[in-house]
Amino acid sequence: QVQLVESGGGLVQAGGSLRLSCAASGRTFSRYAMGWFRQAPGKEREFLAGISWSGGSIYYADSVKGRITISRDNAKNTVYLQMNSLKLEDTAVYYCAAALWIADTRPEEYDYWGQGTQVTVSS
DSSP: OOOEEEEOOEEEETTOOEEEEEEEOSTTGGGSEEEEEEEOTTSOOEEEEEEOTTSOOEEEOTTTTTTEEEEEETTTTEEEEEEOSOOGGGOEEEEEEEESSOOOSSGGGOSEEOOOEEEEEEO
């Protein structure tokens, strides 16, 4: 069992930056690949980035590539999402998720989810 808690969301002006954190409970965190997703009102959950259990493999969605960076610290049971050059369309609830095998782009492949953290980008 893995419990995930996101933090770091908030209100930011367009062009600004945020770093989201996802803290995991449980001693098996390092066995899980991790992903970040977001969901805007009326839209489907969107894959943003994934990272393998070791951090050796990283994947980004084309829509955000170049503006975000995913990383993890297994000693701290935490995965991060650094977001730069934020745009109005980045406004959404951001979720982290854990997958036992690979950091797939499909939400249904993940075993555990956090409750989400709201990111609002203003003009």
